Amino acid sequence: MNQLDADIRRFLARRIVRGAMVLALLIAVIAVTVPTVRGHAARRTDAREFSRIDTSVTNPSGIPVYSSATSTRDTRIAVGQGLAGVYQGVAVAMVFVALVLGASFVGAEFYLGSLTSQLLYEPRRWRVHLSKAATAALGCAAFAALFCVVLGGLIFVGSEVNGVVKGLDASWWQHRAVQVGRAAGASAAAGALAHAVTVVMRRTSAAIVVFFVMYPIIGIIHPDNAHFGWISRFAPLRGLLSVAIDPGGNGNGSTTILTRTSAGGIALTVVWVVVLIAASGALFSRSEVR
Numbered sequence: 001m002n003q004l005d006a007d008i009r010r011f012l013a014r015r016i017v018r019g020a021m022v023l024a025l026l027i028a029v030i031a032v033t034v035p036t037v038r039g040h041a042a043r044r045t046d047a048r049e050f051s052r053i054d055t056s057v058t059n060p061s062g063i064p065v066y067s068s069a070t071s072t073r074d075t076r077i078a079v080g081q082g083l084a085g086v087y088q089g090v091a092v093a094m095v096f097v098a099l100v101l102g103a104s105f106v107g108a109e110f111y112l113g114s115l116t117s118q119l120l121y122e123p124r125r126w127r128v129h130l131s132k133a134a135t136a137a138l139g140c141a142a143f144a145a146l147f148c149v150v151l152g153g154l155i156f157v158g159s160e161v162n163g164v165v166k167g168l169d170a171s172w173w174q175h176r177a178v179q180v181g182r183a184a185g186a187s188a189a190a191g192a193l194a195h196a197v198t199v200v201m202r203r204t205s206a207a208i209v210v211f212f213v214m215y216p217i218i219g220i221i222h223p224d225n226a227h228f229g230w231i232s233r234f235a236p237l238r239g240l241l242s243v244a245i246d247p248g249g250n251g252n253g254s255t256t257i258l259t260r261t262s263a264g265g266i267a268l269t270v271v272w273v274v275v276l277i278a279a280s281g282a283l284f285s286r287s288e289v290r
Contacts, residue, residue: 003122007135016104020097021143028151032077036158039076079159080167083152083176090148091183091244095190095237098140099211102191105136107204116289125285133195133277140191141184148180186244189269193236196276199284211237218257232256236276239268 011017109115122128159165190211198207214237223233232238238257242265247258259265 003127003131004134007131008138011105011135011139014105014108017101017139017143020101021147024097024147025150028147028154032151032154032158035075035077036162039162040072040074041076042074043072074164077155077158077163079152079155079163079165080172081164083155084179086151086155087148087176087179087183088245090151091144091179091186092241094140094144094147094183094187095240095244096212098144098187098190099194100208101140101143102136102194103198103207104204105139105191106132106195107198107202107207110198110202111204119289126281129199129281129284130277133192136191136195137188141188144187145180145184148183152176152180182244182246186240186269189243189273190240192273193240193276196273196280199280215257222256234268236269236272239265239272241265243269 106115109118119125119128156165194207194211197210198204201207201210214235218232218235218238221228221232223229223238225232238259241257242259242262245258246262247260247265248262259268
């Protein structure tokens with residue numbers, strides 16, 4: 001059994017991974033089932049179905065007066081119209097889930113001391129480091145892709161049962177596949193970055209705090225700020241979010257938490273992954289592990 005295979009098995013066996021998947025799927029089922037059951041088509045309601053308006057003061061004759069007829073909106077699930085927006089929100093959520101999973105994967109081994117025994121079997125630390133970084137990336141990517149596929153399937157079923165299914169042409173399927181790929185890619189990079197930071201700090205919580213605190217920072221500090229703009233502009237989380245959501249294709253390209261272009265977000269993310277993996281690997285190969 002090689003190192004990567006052992007690490008993948010270890011990642012899949014972790015309770016936090018299984019628990020997160022079960023919780024995510026449960027939330028997805030509830031989120032789709034409720035609007036499926038309660039959804040209804042747009043309809044015009046007759047005036048007599050409305051409650052009587054009390055006009056005893058202005059209408060002494062006592063003749064009942066009813067409110068005018070109105071139309072209710074369509075509340076059914078429409079997979080063709082709504083899945084794109086759902087996938088955008090899911091992609092962002094998967095980035096933060098991947099940060100937790102990637103950090104906890106190696107952080108737990110530092111905390112429990114199991115990494116020491118692993119190095120007795122495989123003393124080549126660079127091999128161990130790269131294997132665990134690859135495992136965090138692959139595991140988080142698979143988690144995000146699986147959740148997106150299952151959620152999309154649930155929404156499609158809900159639309160078939162009590163909803164609207166239209167507009168699902170070849171272009172629609174292609175764009176949804178791209179969105180799933182972006183979510184998986186961003187999650188993979190997030191898992192690898194969280195792993196690298198945890199290797200340096202040796203604490204899961206510390207690595208998670210670094211990235212979670214980064215989110216309000218890039219929202220508060222504008223990248224064009226004269227003094228601290230560079231901190232926000234080159235933050236790794238900005239690149240991750242730009243990979244998850246296409247800055248030019250979501251109708252909100254001017255938002256302050258994304259890069260100007262998708263290519264810029266990918267380039268920023270790749271640079272951070274390479275730099276942090278290399279730096280943390282160099283430190284891991286020389287430091288004492290207990």
